[in-house]
Amino acid sequence: MAASRYAVIGQPIAHSLSPRIHPLFAAQFSIELSYEAIEIAPAELAVRLPQLHADGYSGINVTLPHKATVAALCESVSERAQLAGAVNCLKRSDTGWVGDNTDGEGLMRDLARLGIAVASQRVLLLGAGGAARGVIAPLLALQPKELVVSSRNPWKPEELAERFKGRGPLRPCTHLALKGDHYDLIINATSAGHDGSMPRLPGPLLVSGGSCYDLSYGKAHAPFAAWAQSQGAAKIADGLGMLVEQAAVSFEIWLGKSPDVEPVLAALRNS
C-alpha cells in the first residue's frame, strides 16, 4: 500500500522543520508516511489547494503567508481556528479540507512540559500579531490572574482585547505603559528576534523567580534570551518545544495517535 501523503505549504518553505518532525513521529508507530514541503505563492493557493485534495493528500500544515487566508478555502474551520483568525492544519474530508489551529494547544503543552504555570499568574504577552492572536484564548482558559498584551502599535492590543472580550482578564497595553509592572511569566510573541532585535521595554518587568518563554527559536531566540537573563529569569525557554508540540497536535488530528515529543525535540536540538 502506498504511504499516506502529507505536506506543509508556505512561501518560503525550505526552512520548515515539519518534514523532519512528522516522519520521526510516524516512525514511533511504524506508520508509512510521506511528508513534503511544497512552496505555494499566495496567488496560486486557491488553485493548488483543491489540486492537493485531488492528488490524495491526507493532511496539510499551513505556514506563512497562508495562515490567515486559507480558512476561506476550507469547507469548515474549527472554533479555535476561527478565534485565532488563522488555520495551520488541514485534514482531508471526502469533499474538501477541514481547517484547525494547533499553535495555541502547542504552546499550552510546552508550558506544561516545562513546568511553567499560567493559572493565577500575572502573564505578559509581547506582540499582537498572528501568533499572539492564536495563543490568547488558550492562555485565558488556564485562568491567569491577568493577561496583559503589549505591542509597539497601540491599536493592535486594543483590537485583541475587543476580540477576546468576556474570555478572561485581558488588558491591552503599550510597551511604554508597562513601566513599574511585574509579571510571573513573560511570553515573547514578536518577530523582532528575526532581525536580531528585541522590543524596547521599560526597566525590570519580571518578578524574582519568574519565567520567560519565547515563541521564536534558533538564532531569532538570542535577543530575547539575553534580555530574559538580564531580568534574572529562573526559566528561559525557546519556541522549539512549541513547534514540536503543535506538530504533535496535527499528527493526532490526522492519525489519532499521540507521539512522544521528547525524542523528536532532542533530535532537532542535536542537529
Ligand SMILES: NC(=O)c1ccc[n+]([C@@H]2O[C@H](COP(=O)([O-])OP(=O)(O)OC[C@H]3O[C@@H](n4cnc5c(N)ncnc54)[C@H](OP(=O)(O)O)[C@@H]3O)[C@@H](O)[C@H]2O)c1
Ligand atoms: N514556535 C512556534 O511554533 C511558533 C508558531 C507561530 C509563530 N512563531 C513565532 O512567533 C513570532 C511572531 O509571529 P507572528 O506570526 O505573530 O508574526 P506577525 O503577525 O508578523 O506579528 C509580529 C509581531 O511582532 C512585533 N514586532 C515585529 N518586529 C518588532 C520589533 N523590531 N520590535 C518590537 N515588536 C516587533 C509586531 O509589532 P507591531 O504589532 O507593533 O507591528 C507584531 O506584534 C515569530 O517569530 C514566529 O516565528 C513561533
